[in-house]
Amino acid sequence: MIAFDAVDKPRSVIRWLSKSAGARLLSQIASEESEITHATLDKFPQTLHLNHVRQTLVHTGVLPERDEYLDRIDPWLDTLVSSHPEERAQLVRAYARWHVLRRARSRASRRTFTSDAGRRARTMIRVALEWLTWLDDIDRKLADVRQDEIDQWLTANPTRRGYMIDGFVAWAKGRRLMEGGTIPSYPKGEPACFLDDDQRWQQLKRCLDDDGVALTGRVAGALVLLFGQSPTRLIHLSAAHVEQQGEHTFLQLDERPVLLPPKLAKIVIKLRDTGRPSSVLGRAHPGTHWLFASVTPGRPLSIAGLRRRLDELGIRTRPARNAAMMALATDLPAAVLADLFGLHIVTAVRWVKYAKRDWAAYVAERATEANGNSAGSRAVDNPTVGSQQLRESRSTVPR
Incomplete structure (x- = not known):
């Protein structure tokens, strides 16, 4: 209640308490005789409303911080295997807790455990469960699995997801639960989906110039189209990552701040200075000033939420990122790419x-056209940011 007392609009709190599903859930949780802990919340169905209530309690100091995307996996796991035969469920629990989650906790101790990392961990567990279910369907015991069964599975599931049984197979062989068979590396294809230059510059111009578009989408879109940034990386940007030095504005995407072009700098600064949490509790207890804030107190926008904003602008993340990376790699050496992005x-x-290789193919094509008296030209200069400006990012800011 102390947290509610600090809000700037009491009527918003009254509306939330009277109409919100989250408030009803909070009332139900409060009626429990036991102390409210993360373990208490884990007993309830793991819904979006529960996640919002949990983060509200964390943000206001009622509950301690935890690695949310990691710690959600255990209760999710119990629900996942609850409808499966006990032998299969026990095997999946053991794999999840002693292999997947053990590695995940090790990773979380070194760096932020993101929602994408949590999604990958859950996918590894799901695929292991699907693999064991498939083995039961073909009446094959795990101990009797040979290369033939593995090849059958990979033929039927030739995607990266299908190949994710490699973790379970390695774990099972290490515990002598199975003997034969190996999982080949998933064949790495080259990037094949690209936004063409005209579309890329049209979309970038809209992000930089169209004041009728929400600022969150404009900034995110520009950073994807210009610097090839992923939504996973963008959501973790805070106001502290934006730095102004005289006429220059820098954005720290990695260890080395990147010098922003003037138009992009303008909307990034505007988002930093005008953006604020949309929830009343988030405004009363601000915490980290996320560049892309969400309605959940203390949390940035979710990856899915940011992707929706990009979709609204017609920006498909993968083709846009590939096009940006190809343009940057044309101008910059690998060391600079790695350092800045x-x-x-x-x-x-x-x-x-x-x-x-792409440039060599282009030159060869143009040479052929020239020999055939054909004219052609290609605009390779980036009108918004070029290699010289990005190199300045390395020299303007001292190490």
């Missing part, structure tokens, strides 16, 4: 190789 150096080198 948080890429692993191997990934950065791969992008530079793609870009060089």
Whole structure:
């Protein structure tokens, strides 16, 4: 109640208490005789309303912070296996807790455990359960699995998701629950889906210039189209990542701040200075000033929420990111790409190789046209940000 006393609009609280499903759930939780803890909340169905209430209690100090995307997995796991035969359920629980979650906790101790990391962990567990169910369907015991069964599975499930049984197979073999068979590496394809240059610049111009579009979507869209940033990385940006030095504005996407073009700097600063939590409790107890704030107190916008805002602008994340990375890799060496945009150096080198090959193919095509008396030209200069400006990002800010 102390938290509610601090809000700027008491009527908003009254409306929330009288009409919100979250408020009804909070009342139900409060009626429990036991102390309110995370374990208490884990006993309730894990819905969006419960997640919102939990984070509200964390944000106002009623509950301690926890690795939310990691700690949600245990109660989710119990629900997942509850309808399966006990032997299968026990095996999946053991794999989840001693392999998937153990590694996840190790990762969480070193860096932020994101919603994408949580989604991947749940997918690994789901795929293991589907694999064991499939083995039962073909009347094959785990101990009797050989390469033939693995090949059958991969033929029927040739996606990256299907290949995610590799974790379970390695774990089971390490505990001598199965003997034969290996999982080949998933074949890595080259990026194939690209936004063409005209579409990319049209969308970028709209993000930079159209004041009729919500600022959150404009800033996110520009950062995807210009710097190839993922929604996963964007949602963790806070006001502290934006720095002004005289006439220059920098955005820290990784260890090295990036110098922003003037038009992009203008809308980033506007979002930083005008954005605020939309919930009354979030405004009363601000916490971290997220650049992309959500309605949940103390939390940034979800990845799905940010993707919806990009979808509303017609920006498909994967083609837009691929086009941006190809343009950047054409101008910049791998070390600069990795330094500025948080890429692993191997990934950065791969992008530079793609870009060089693409450029070589273009030159060969134009040479053929020239020999055939055909005229053609290609605009390779980026009208908004170029290699010189990005290199300045490395020299303007001291290490």
